Amino acid sequence: MSFPYYFESFDHAQMLRDFPIGTSFTQDFARRSREDIHVHQDRLFHRCVLRAWEIPFYQRLWSRHGVKPGDVMSLDDITKLPVFDKSDLMHSLAEHPPYGDYHGFDHRSITDRPVTVVHTTSGTTGRPQVVLFSPKSREVQALLVARIWRMQGLRSDDVIHSVYGHGMINGGHFIREAALHYTNCLFLSAGTGKETRSTTQIELMRDMRVTVIVGFTDYIRQLAETARSMGLDPGRDLPVRAILGHVGREPRLTLSKAWGGAEIFDWYGVADTGPIAAEGLDRDGMYVMEDAQYLEIIDGMTSKVLQDETPGDMVVTSLYRDDVYPLIRFNTHDLSAWRLDKSTIGLSLRRIVGVLGRSDNMVKLRGINVYPLALAAILNERPEFTGEYICRATRDGTGRDDLTVIIEIRSQYALSNTALEQRFAELLAQRIGVELRVELVAAGGTASLTQIDSRQKPIRLIDDRSKTNP
Numbered sequence: 001m002s003f004p005y006y007f008e009s010f011d012h013a014q015m016l017r018d019f020p021i022g023t024s025f026t027q028d029f030a031r032r033s034r035e036d037i038h039v040h041q042d043r044l045f046h047r048c049v050l051r052a053w054e055i056p057f058y059q060r061l062w063s064r065h066g067v068k069p070g071d072v073m074s075l076d077d078i079t080k081l082p083v084f085d086k087s088d089l090m091h092s093l094a095e096h097p098p099y100g101d102y103h104g105f106d107h108r109s110i111t112d113r114p115v116t117v118v119h120t121t122s123g124t125t126g127r128p129q130v131v132l133f134s135p136k137s138r139e140v141q142a143l144l145v146a147r148i149w150r151m152q153g154l155r156s157d158d159v160i161h162s163v164y165g166h167g168m169i170n171g172g173h174f175i176r177e178a179a180l181h182y183t184n185c186l187f188l189s190a191g192t193g194k195e196t197r198s199t200t201q202i203e204l205m206r207d208m209r210v211t212v213i214v215g216f217t218d219y220i221r222q223l224a225e226t227a228r229s230m231g232l233d234p235g236r237d238l239p240v241r242a243i244l245g246h247v248g249r250e251p252r253l254t255l256s257k258a259w260g261g262a263e264i265f266d267w268y269g270v271a272d273t274g275p276i277a278a279e280g281l282d283r284d285g286m287y288v289m290e291d292a293q294y295l296e297i298i299d300g301m302t303s304k305v306l307q308d309e310t311p312g313d314m315v316v317t318s319l320y321r322d323d324v325y326p327l328i329r330f331n332t333h334d335l336s337a338w339r340l341d342k343s344t345i346g347l348s349l350r351r352i353v354g355v356l357g358r359s360d361n362m363v364k365l366r367g368i369n370v371y372p373l374a375l376a377a378i379l380n381e382r383p384e385f386t387g388e389y390i391c392r393a394t395r396d397g398t399g400r401d402d403l404t405v406i407i408e409i410r411s412q413y414a415l416s417n418t419a420l421e422q423r424f425a426e427l428l429a430q431r432i433g434v435e436l437r438v439e440l441v442a443a444g445g446t447a448s449l450t451q452i453d454s455r456q457k458p459i460r461l462i463d464d465r466s467k468t469n470p
Helices: 014-018 034-052 054-063 075-080 086-095 135-151 171-182 198-208 217-229 251-257 372-379 418-432
Strands: 117-120 129-134 159-160 187-188 212-216 242-246 263-270 275-278 287-288 293-296 311-320 328-334 363-365 368-370 384-397 399-407 437-442 460-462
Touching: 014 135, 034 075, 054 086, 075 293, 075 418, 117 159, 117 384, 135 171, 135 275, 159 171, 159 198, 159 328, 187 198, 187 460, 198 217, 212 217, 217 242, 217 328, 217 384, 251 263, 251 384, 263 328, 275 293, 275 372, 311 363, 372 399, 399 418, 418 437
Parallel strands: 159 187, 159 212, 212 242, 242 263, 384 460, 399 437
Antiparallel strands: 117 129, 263 275, 275 287, 293 311, 311 328, 363 368, 384 399
16 A cells, blocks of 8 residues: 655645745735735635635534635635634534544545544643644654754854753644754754753753754743753853843843843644744844734634734734644634834735733633733833743632732742732832732742743643632
């Protein structure tokens, strides 16, 4: 019996024409007219819709909303299609175990079945979800990562140290593929602190003369503390010149200083979609990878598409997913807003402000929306803060909700310092507009709750409200 192999299963040369990298992207596609970009998107979108109509999940979802084949003929018709999110995918998994019915890879005989790669999400917001890739979609994701790094100044002589996790999570695997397939850099696949001890990582970085770190900045910040505890000076003993990671609302200056003045660049994506947007050398908003992703920002309550600078949920259509697991109008529930001013470096791509928080990881207190992920930027204003925290939402017998922020402080400060606790509480109340409870703990005191040493994205909210009957 003959089976297709990975690189035989798609046209790699055509993929590079559809999704260019390097100067072919930054000096050509990213500077095209809005009309030319729309034509490119429309061509790929049409293929995605045709494929989606062959898949039970979309047949069911779209028919339930009154959509019929032929109703959506171009990208201009996209709002006729309903938005869906992870809850719909999890329902598909429950009804059609073990893979769900949203991918379409198993509706062919085994001899005709496409090559398929299986991973899962991290489970940050619940049970891990199965994510499937065709070789083409996987290579496009890797290419987009490498493209972003190169946009942000990655050089062929760089040595990259990755702290993305492995296992069933996609992160560390496709990051490694990005470096190996689409850069000429040396690559250290260290993973999380659980996979490679933090002290060992620092020793590797020192010995291998690492120049670039990639990953989530929570753990990257912790690595700088580890280096100093080992008597090493980031920036001198560890010549890291750039951090290309997921910065979010964390102050850049704090992280840069921790690594001896390293340049900081942000990029954004989720497991299902791959990279969506990234900062360029101007660090003036995040440019959407519009050849591969069609991004909408919607009002989370009404699903109305927002064209102004009002924050809303990011809804993504992955234009490269036209075989296994099409993704059309997927609500990430990550919040952002459009940048409407002109790019200072002459790119035509639309920009977003970055990730502001999560709409499904929000706690509403006395009419105020509180986003746990957004608290880091506020807490970093206090020199006592180590950079680590976690929030716990509770509900009392009357139905009143409260949020306690458990904050790690540096060893030279007393945990019993009620004045310091009050200063943190006043800072949060002033910046957010509602009173939050504060609990101070020693450095490392939140690690078992955030799971920072074993997860790519630390947990920032524990919601105990469902355990309480109001």
